[in-house]
Amino acid sequence: MKVLSAVPGPTSVGPIIRQFCGRGEGVVTAFSDSALPVCKRFVQEDDAVEVLALGEVVSRFLRMCGESAQPLSQAGQVEAAIARACLELPAESPFSRTARYPGLHKALNRTLKELHEWEIDRDEMLDLASVATPRLSAKLQSLAEIDKEVDSVMLALGRQSHSAQLRACFDSLPERDGSFDRLLILAGSEESPLRLRWIQWAVDQGTDITLIVERHAADAPIFAGSRRTLEALGFPGIPTGDGNALTRNLFAPDLTGGPGVDVAIVSAADPLAEAEWALRGCMEEERPDQAGIYVRNLETYAPLIEAAAKRLGIPVRIARRAPLLTNSFARLTLAALEFCASNDVRTLGPILQSSYLGLTGEGQARLASGLRECHSMRSMQWETLRTWADIHEEEFPWVGALLEWRQKASGSLLLREWKALVTELICADERFPWSTRIMGRDRMMAERDRRARHQLERLLANFVTVDAIVDERSMTLSEVTAICRRVWKDADVSIPPSSEVGVCVADDPYALTDVETLRVMGMLEGVFPRRRSEEPVLTDYDREEISNLRPGHPPLLNSHDKAEAERDAFYRVCTAARRQLVFSYPLADDSRDNIPAFYLTEVERAAGGHEKVTRKDWARTLLAPLGDECVTENDRILRQSLDAPRESPSAVELISQAARDALRPELGHRFAPGELRDALQCPFQYALRHRLHLRVRRRGARWQSLRKLPQASGLVGKESREHAEHALIEALQAELDSLYSEVPDWEMQLLRAGGRRLIREWLRREFRSREMWPKEIGSIRGNVAFGADGLRDAMPGGVLLEGVVPAVSRHQRYSVAHLYGSGARDPKNLTEVEKLYYGLYFLALHESGREGALEIESMRGKRELVVLTRAGGPVNGFAQDGLSVVDLATADDPALSKKIFFDDVKRALKRAVERIYDSRVDAMKGDHCDWCDYGELCRRSRAFGEEDSPFGTDVVFEDV
Secondary structure (H helix, E strand, O other), X not given: OEEEEEOOOHHHHHHHHHHHHOOOOEEEEEXXXXXXXXXXXXXXXXXXXEEOOHHHHHHHHHHHOOOOOOOEOOHHHHHHHHHHHHHOOOOOOOOHHHOOOHHHHHHHHHHHHHHHHOOOOHHHHHHHHHHOOHHHHHHHHHHHHHHHHHHHHHHHHOXXXXXXXXHHHHOOOOOOOOOOOEEEEEEEOOOOHHHHHHHHHHHHOOOEEEEEEEOOXXXXXXXXXXXXXXXXXOOOOEEEOOOOHHHHHOOOOOOOOOOOOEEEEEEEOOHHHHHHHHHHXXXXXXXXXXXXXXXXXXXXXXXHHHHHHHHHOOOEEEOEEEEHHHOHHHHHHHHHHHHHHOOOHHHHHHHOOOOOOOOOHHHHHHHHHHHHHHHOOHHHHHHHHHHHHHHOOOOOHHHHHHHHHHHHOOOOEEHHHHHHHHHHHHOOOOOOHHHHHXXXXXXXXXXXXXXXXXXXXXXXXXXHHHHHHHOOOEEOHHHHHHHHHHHHHOOEEEEOOOOOOOEEEEOOHHHOOOEEEEEEEOOEOEEOOEOOOOOOOOOHHHXXXXXXXXXXXXXXXOHHHHHHHHHHHHHHHHXXXXXXXXXEEEOEOOOOEOOEOOXXXXXXXXXXXXXXXXXXXXXXXXXXXXXXXXXXXXXHHHHXXXXXXXXXXXXXXXXXXXXXXXXOOOOOOEEOHHHHHHHHHOHHHHHHHHHOOOOOOOHHHHHHHHHHHHHHHOHHHOOOHHHHHHHHHHHHHHHHHHHOOOOXXXXXXXXXXXXXXXXXXXXXXXXXXXXXXXXXXXXXXXXXXXXOOOOOOEEHHHEEEOOEEEEEEEEOOEEEEEEEEOOOOOOOOOOHHHHHHHHHHHHHHOOOOOEEEEEEEEOOOOEEEEEOOOOOOOOOXXXXXXXXXXXOOOOOOHHHHHHHHHHHHHHHHHHHHHHHHOOOOOOOOOHHHHOOOOHHHOOOOOOOOOOOOOOOOOOOOOOO
């Protein structure tokens, strides 16, 4: 055996592999499968050398020994077996409380693999448990039980673990046939006492092995795993390879010279800007395919890089994995399953907008309406949907097919039978649009969905095969659907590269095999290096105790060892580029300012000081390079637009007379008070709500509809509390019945509970207010229209009102209008809009010799009696019961106070009417923007408007 200590990177490893290939037949392998692509790059087609995974090499050796080598266990099968074993754990097990969580199953799988790599099998776990502290003993006993169950299941499935095959070789002798006489193994700095023992066994059987471990170019004290490997083997290791000035000095105590390499440190405003500037830098290379990007957290950066590459027109190669349910096909499959398993036909609604179904807007609306109609039939909703599907079979044939599948899945079946049924749904015929869309879409999208489909099947198959071995039982569709969601929710799937050429983007330095320039993104504390964290199953104390109980064996790695390995990973990245290294980081992300990684300080030191390192800070406002620095056409277009004279957004107004006439109401049109209020508050809101009748169906509107209950029930006119309560409950039930087909069951329960709470509060304040502000007998009239029963409809300026006031009554010398709504934010300081709204009611109540009053019941737990003056008689509130009196008087003289108030109302009314008849559609920014239904359409909205310019100094707009 020959052991080589090589500097990481293709520059050092490549010549070793080429030299190995030049000596005849052999096999190249690696401890980590991710290193195999690097090895393959240096093996040519005419070489008599194979590149194989270490698991395959061990399997072939086992066959040479005359032993049976079963296929290796898949991670999904092992985790499914662990999940079943966890269900059988006793209550006193330290894992019992979290036994059902997939995260625990993954963690247990990692821990068991690590223990096996350190040659701690099930028997030794039990031996250690007999002498360990109680807490560790309980963990080891549970681990041994789980390991036993997993082995039993894998044996029944005809599978074997990699560690089991390694151990099986030790008691056997291979029959040499000339194959596998030479092995080149790339170990890196990864530690595995079991694999090292197997290597020594293979050498004893006559195999010529060359083992490569990693080292620092100047032998600085990093790569501790490599040092421990050399100590275990008893070999000093032959140094090979060299580094540049940076890799010689990085983490080294003394600085030395060496071949130069350009080093730059760059900051950008945010991760998206960082991605764009990194891609622009790659395009400056003569051959962009020799530029690479390394990111530590690919799941975060990959979507940003892909979006930036698409905008800039730069091809990138990204091989990554993503959560399975981020794939639209996978989500649609699960949604279809949950629809079939539910008792509510409306659960089909969320998938109607999926592009896989290919429905037009009208088709979506028809199907959604049909689902609501069917749901309104309650217990007969599924039969009604079956009839509806037959009638609309030509337009929606897949609905009937889905109902047929649901009918087949209506019983209780064995899990393997369910697997066949679910596979039919996933891989169905042309009746299901999602299957035909996979076959008919563009190549990349089709490949993406095929991978998702195969992953759905594979994950379910893993669970089913284990279930069939352990305890096959019958299940309902609801139970199977819950299993599918649990299994698929935490799984991931490989995403096909968006391009086969272009800039290589990877989170593994082994994938960067031929780069002149490397850009390392996301250099932040907590990302690179990652913060130290202990393993959840065996803590550092547990590992120390196990190591102390096994003298003479290599100690288990703890969190400090793994934290030190972060330097190894960073060093490995720095060796991947031949000419230039650019480190970058975002100054901020969505929620916080960032701290640059302290490794950047070490890079600056190793490169020879800050004068040897190029620093660049890309400003947030620099959205594209300046002038001739643009390297892509899209950047040139953006730069030209940014450099052009600034144009303010055009005025929001109707240009054509026909449009203005269409929006303008006829002369003599009657207005509701709320309509005039909206026109004064925001002409844009008024036009959309009252002239175009655009209604936004937001969930909050359902709760707002509850405030109509007192008016609908005639609360003011009910003489007794019992009659009032009965009427309110009936009104609530009628309102809920009208929402039944639109609201899910959970929200219906909330609405019912919330409505009953409001009813209790309304009743308490209603009957308490009758005691505090008693009404004249016979004066209460409900649902009074403007222009009837003494309620004026003619307002100043010839404006006519329409609508109904919930109730009017008399108290002392006050004519009272009863209103239900949100109330004023600050009743003593009414805004112009609020003054207009309440002033219209006061004008309508005007009667010679009497004063006006508004009794307003709000949704905020208060009832207010609003008066212009107290000339109508003394009135008092009672704050403890939520009753208060608001006096709007602004002067000691009641007549003067009312004159001031009504003059303001008249001016506001005139402005509102002028805006209406001028066909104004411009928006007015204000507090109402926070709850406006039309913010997404508004160019002045606080949340969605275009006034805050991202291109520099904000443009200031004045109200017209």
